[in-house]
Amino acid sequence: MELQTILTFLSRNLNRWPEFLLALVCFLSIRWYRKHKNEISLRWPILDVLPTLLLNAHRIHSWTVEIANKFGSTIEGRGPVFGRLDILFTCDPRNVEYMLKTNFANFPKGPELIEAFNILGDGIFNVDYDLWREQRRMANVNFASKDFRNFVARVSRTVVEDGLLPLLVHAAKHESVVDLEDVFMRFAFDNMFMVVFGRNSNHLSVNLPPNELAEAIDDGTEGVFYRHVMPKLWWKVLGWLKLGSEKKLADARKTIDRILSEQVALKKEELRRGEHGSDLITMYITALSKGRHNIKQLSTAKDDDVFLRDTALSFLFAGRDTTGTSLSWFFWFVSTNPRVEAKILEELNDVMSRKKNEKNGMSRVEGPLVFDPEDLKELVYLHAALCESLRLCPPLPITRRGVVRKDVLPDGTVVKPGMQILISMYAMGRMDYVWGKDYGEYKPERWIDADGKLNQETLSKLFSFIVGPRSCPGKNMAFTQMKAAAATVLFNFHIEVLNGHDIFPMPSMVLHTKNGLVVKVTERV
Numbered sequence: 001m002e003l004q005t006i007l008t009f010l011s012r013n014l015n016r017w018p019e020f021l022l023a024l025v026c027f028l029s030i031r032w033y034r035k036h037k038n039e040i041s042l043r044w045p046i047l048d049v050l051p052t053l054l055l056n057a058h059r060i061h062s063w064t065v066e067i068a069n070k071f072g073s074t075i076e077g078r079g080p081v082f083g084r085l086d087i088l089f090t091c092d093p094r095n096v097e098y099m100l101k102t103n104f105a106n107f108p109k110g111p112e113l114i115e116a117f118n119i120l121g122d123g124i125f126n127v128d129y130d131l132w133r134e135q136r137r138m139a140n141v142n143f144a145s146k147d148f149r150n151f152v153a154r155v156s157r158t159v160v161e162d163g164l165l166p167l168l169v170h171a172a173k174h175e176s177v178v179d180l181e182d183v184f185m186r187f188a189f190d191n192m193f194m195v196v197f198g199r200n201s202n203h204l205s206v207n208l209p210p211n212e213l214a215e216a217i218d219d220g221t222e223g224v225f226y227r228h229v230m231p232k233l234w235w236k237v238l239g240w241l242k243l244g245s246e247k248k249l250a251d252a253r254k255t256i257d258r259i260l261s262e263q264v265a266l267k268k269e270e271l272r273r274g275e276h277g278s279d280l281i282t283m284y285i286t287a288l289s290k291g292r293h294n295i296k297q298l299s300t301a302k303d304d305d306v307f308l309r310d311t312a313l314s315f316l317f318a319g320r321d322t323t324g325t326s327l328s329w330f331f332w333f334v335s336t337n338p339r340v341e342a343k344i345l346e347e348l349n350d351v352m353s354r355k356k357n358e359k360n361g362m363s364r365v366e367g368p369l370v371f372d373p374e375d376l377k378e379l380v381y382l383h384a385a386l387c388e389s390l391r392l393c394p395p396l397p398i399t400r401r402g403v404v405r406k407d408v409l410p411d412g413t414v415v416k417p418g419m420q421i422l423i424s425m426y427a428m429g430r431m432d433y434v435w436g437k438d439y440g441e442y443k444p445e446r447w448i449d450a451d452g453k454l455n456q457e458t459l460s461k462l463f464s465f466i467v468g469p470r471s472c473p474g475k476n477m478a479f480t481q482m483k484a485a486a487a488t489v490l491f492n493f494h495i496e497v498l499n500g501h502d503i504f505p506m507p508s509m510v511l512h513t514k515n516g517l518v519v520k521v522t523e524r525v
């Protein structure tokens with residue numbers, strides 16, 4: 001009877017279908033909202049995660065922490081129903097360990113990522129399978145050699161003594177403010193350039209000179225970042241039309257190719273004259289000439305020089321921004337945590353006094369004091385403070401992996417070929433179920449055990465250098481460089497972040513600060 005009434009009513013009002021449709025849409029939307037109101041900050045009908053992703057793009061890293069702490073550490077995003085996005089976001093340490101270590105072979109970087117990074121050519125950072133394995137073997141042998149480790153320590157000391165100290169002494173004397181992030185990016189560039197080519201680029205000098213190669217690498221990194229946020233078709237079209245970010249990337253590539261091929265040629269000339277160094281490029285040239293590796297057969301690089309260019313660029317790219325930004329975040333944390341600064345100073349003073357006693361009172365030295373590589377090994381609290389800032393602000397906040405075969409992750413999530421997996425090291429360092437409710441606090445103590453040594457269990461939770469066969473081979477080098485800079489700067493200078501200077505991460509591939517780290521430097525009495 002009632003149905004009959006409804007049907008009669010509808011047939012008499014058929015011409016009013018737009019109002020009916022609108023009412024139906026409102027009714028379904030309210031029902032959907034009631035059911036999903038707790039999830040509203042994440043998923044939307046039809047467009048799925050896309051609207052929230054766009055709304056939070058400017059604070060993407062802190063947003064991933066919020067959603068992971070709220071909805072769980074593994075989230076699948078499909079994107080709009082008419083799109084082809086199939087992304088899995090995870091910061092669950094069990095899943096990450098499984099993908100990067102236990103079943104490593106099933107989760108390569110994959111052709112999509114390698115194409116986006118093609119400026120790096122066939123360098124170690126940007127290849128998979130046999131070509132990667134062969135290069136990794138080569139890198140492991142080089143990095144493990146005592147001669148190379150001593151060389152890295154000497155380089156760090158040289159850049160601290162000849163570049164960093166004069167610049168800070170000058171800034172303190174003239175009471176000028178400095179952007180510490182720019183200073184540390186220059187510091188890291190000089191270190192890496194010297195490690196790779198054996199000569200100082202003097203980018204870190206009192207007059208802050210520009211450097212064509214450093215600038216081209218910045219432009220290249222920016223271009224690669226845009227390739228990650230734009231649909232592939234867009235950046236391909238920009239590339240064909242030679243416009244926008246792709247034009248900048250192509251220009252950067254030309255500059256990089258020109259400078260690196262000049263440097264490789266110079267190095268080969270030095271070797272012909274019998275001048276052998278301990279730098280990386282010398283090691284690679286020697287290994288290639290002795291035919292110790294079958295890289296030539298595996299690489300698509302048309303000759304040795306192109307392969308050496310790819311290798312040099314990969315190391316400069318991997319080792320500069322990472323160490324540079326780590327140091328600026330570290331100084332931000334320390335200068336805003338006076339308790340931690342006091343404890344680091346106590347440790348530095350102990351090491352310096354012991355050294356003075358051992359050296360029979362060490363006659364009064366004029367000017368700032370520099371720490372020797374041997375002294376750096378004793379600095380447990382400083383090491384812990386660096387780990388704590390790397391946990392909270394990992395320089396590479398996110399990495400990506402593809403899937404070769406269907407698989408099930410330890411938390412039960414099914415992954416399939418075609419899926420892109422985003423692993424957030426930034427969120428991994430801020431999960432309350434891993435680090436406790438105080439995960440947002442800067443507490444170096446969590447890295448030290450009851451015997452005053454570095455806590456091995458906590459160290460195993462640090463994913464900022466990732467884990468497994470592709471974990472960072474430059475980790476020890478990075479700690480040597482960071483400790484050399486941090487110890488010497490903190491012992492000799494007081495760093496004060498300018499009042500009102502706010503600091504937060506920029507949405508980029510490397511965790512740069514949005515506005516730099518502007519500080520006032522004064523010499524400690």
Ligand code: HEM
Nearest residue numbers: 124125318319322323326396399464465466470472474478
């Ligand atoms: C605080 C400093 C550093 C951090 C946090 C860091 C972190 C990382 C991370 C997370 C990766 C893996 C990237 C991925 O697979 O997507 C990586 C790879 C790599 N890093 Fe570092 N890195 C640092 C410094 C350095 C330095 C100083 C070097 C210099 C040699 C270096 C050389 C490399 C290389 C060559 C790779 C590629 C390894 C491979 O694919 O087998 N890194 N690093």
